[in-house]
Amino acid sequence: MSKIRCQCGHENPFGTVLCERCGRPQTEEAKKSKLIDMRYEGSARRSQTYKKSIIDKVWNFFSSVKIGVSIIIAVLTTSAIGTLFPQKLFVPVVREVDIAAYYEKYYGTAGVLYYKLGFYDMYNSWWFITLIGMLGISIIVASIDRVVPLYKSLKKQRTKRHVSFLRRQRIYGFGSVEDADGSMAKAEEKLKALRYNIKAEDGALLAEKGRFSRWGPYVNHTGLIIFLLGVLLRGLPGFYVDETLWLREGETRSLPGAPGYYLKNNEFIIDTYSKGEDEVFGEAIDRVGTIVKNYQSDVTLYKEAEGGLPGQSEQLEFVKDYSIIVNKPLNFDGYNVFQMDYRLDELKSMTFSLTEKASDTSLGEFTVDLINPESIYRLGEDTYVELKDFYPDYDGTEDGKPKSKSPVPNNPAFIFKMVTPDKPAGEMSFVAIRSTLETEPNDYKAKFVSAETRDTTGLVIRKDKTLYILLVGGIIFMIGVAQGSYWNHRRIWIQEGEGNELFLAGHTNKNWFGLKEDLDKVKDFANLPLYEDRQDTESSMDEVKGDNS
């Protein structure tokens, strides 16, 4: 690819539209057009220059803004569809078959379609991740394609430009003034007062302001890429822990995902707003009913003793007491423990009395711990109750045998073998809440006396090493987007022509009204020729063609 030699003698890279040095148009198209396209300063962009090989084609595909915007629209549209029905993780069933059935049951044909097309778990679907990946590549390629030539040409730009460059600017003025040199000097003074950077040479003046805003888009794209990388890292082991723990009052358990740490639930508390204390909210409390004020788990954190055997929960060192409430997680060693859920009044233990049916006399009471039941409860020398079988969450029978739905004691049932001095062989009895079954009529029964309940707190344990990467990405994005949005890159060229003639041209990347305000001030002060905004205001605004890339 040969270099392009401009009339001014400067050698431009192949593909250049406007000469890097004097600004003369280099392509036939640019020579013919009334207004030149100042985007990327008419520099040679790779995507506009090389179009042959596969690499060129892939590069050009991803560098295209049209493709970028299409990807954005695709992400946006599919995301919107994904909110029509709840996502998989909000559906109260787990098995894939049940999930399919759930969508069919509640959302009919639309639900079936939603499930089949993968929208029920779309944010983890391969095609959504592919779209995000393409977006990332597009951001990188499109930015590199533009920022490098843009940087080079802005750095190289000369103060004096060829008249054909000035004449093709949107803001352009030409005319004779009384004293060209005096006007130039006054313009320089005023532009300095307006905080422009001035460069002057040989009857030409370039006033420039806010160039750094041109880098805004590239800075914010960098932030986005860092953010996306952070998200990607979460897939690697060790970067990300997400576990749940149900902890009953009084229980101490090891924290899943945080080896060596143990947590004890001392108490779980729910407070509600009361009309007495929170008088101003009386009306709302009347209308809605109960409004929760606080969920709180009072916990104690322990650590395994140094040198102790792993998994040995006897040797625990106290770390700290803490009250976990919503919005105030427990923090330690990079981990966070959040208050997420709760269950109230779970059965803790049940107390029975071994009773002789005929006389209704008790031979003694025994208490079954529903989490760690014992196998034998001794009541006297020849009197004991043996727990033959235990069903914490009794759910009817299957093939003649009782079964348990879960290990949580929601509906406990027991098979007791009651051994008494009268019946040394023992009597068998199946005891569930509100029912007792006996294979043969017994003389004794286990009579329910009382039950103890407790609350269970639902905690989530998280560790996320990527958070800082995400935060850095977010901050860089914000800096870039502010830089690009709140500042403008304005340039004003003033050049002397023959005699007392002056050329005046202006360009800004946005906010033309601001540029014109500045120009008006300079024009009035320095007696410059009149200029015009050549983007015909009312008629040609609708279809201004951009570079269709």
Place this chain on the structure above:
Amino acid sequence: MELASLSANLLLVSFVAYLIATMFFGGAVKGSNSEATYKNNRWGNIAIVITIIGFITHLGYFVLRWIASGHVPVSNMFEFTTAFGMMVVGAFILLFFIYRTPSLGLFALPLAIIIIGYASMFPRELAPLIPALQSYWLTVHVITAAIGEAILAISAVAGLVFLLKNVDLTKLSKQRFWLESVMFTLILVVGFILSASTFAAMGYEAKFTYITQSEQQAQIVYNYPPLFGMNEYESLTPDKMTPFAEMPAIVNGKTLTTLVWSVATGTVLYLLLRLVLRRPVATLFQPFAKKANSQVMDEIGYRSVLIGFPVFTLGALIFAMIWAQEAWSRFWGWDPKEVWALITWLFYAAYLHLRLSRGWEGKKSAWLAVIGFIIIMFNLIAVNLIIAGLHSYA
């Protein structure tokens, strides 16, 4: 309670102030002949002063309510929407002082009025904060997000003025159809306000029990004559109207009833207007847009996106993620409200890229701004009331 009622009165004052200011902006637009008188019109000056007075009383409402309830008043539909209306006025004032164009006020203030009217249809009493909202991030996140959305809304107002001026309403065209649809939608909101306040004034209430999706019994109170019943409903107020049809558990019969009443009222209102006017309703507003300079409107549309987009990003995405990380243990959970904030953000990102690189200016960009506002409103209204999620507090 004293503070609360004073705060409510201040809100009423600002509502009236916005109404009066709109009329003065109308006078400013009507009475000006040249660009110069248009910019520095006496009517226009009075109008902006009244607007600012309204904004200050609105701010007074906000601050007093904050003191009365002890937390920032943005925690339910009424509070958030009222605050959003205030920020729309604030954003308008900001852009008015940059561009000095009365036409913008003539359309921005009625929008704020409709927003406040809509807000007042929701329960207005002071409500305590549920645990998830008890954080200073409520203040930071919600206020920043609302300011961002308000500035973006001004872009839609400028777009609307641009379109009213530049779309030929004398001939049938796609653009005329869509512009008229926008007008129709605005009238539907008025229909909702009218019907809701009528039945509220009558004190209409019909109580039902019904079976929820999780197969539990619950109670519900309708403030409209019930057209659609909840799943397996049973009336507790037999003297009131019986619903025409029963809905399955996934459809909220009450919401549907409200929707149908509002649409019906709005449609009747629209048809009456058409009958009186005998031409599209948009033509009624067109004369008020005629004096606006298209290029100024286009510039305002673009500028307000440029100003609003970073603020929106900060409030609705970054602060939101930080808070979500703290309250829900994950910065992003694909909750519908979050997803729609992302959709809004992506949409304006697309707007900026189209405008920067593909030269979408004028009508195209104005339409995009209007669509952007529709997305914002969808996130506020539909996502809160119809698509349930963690954010549905109202």
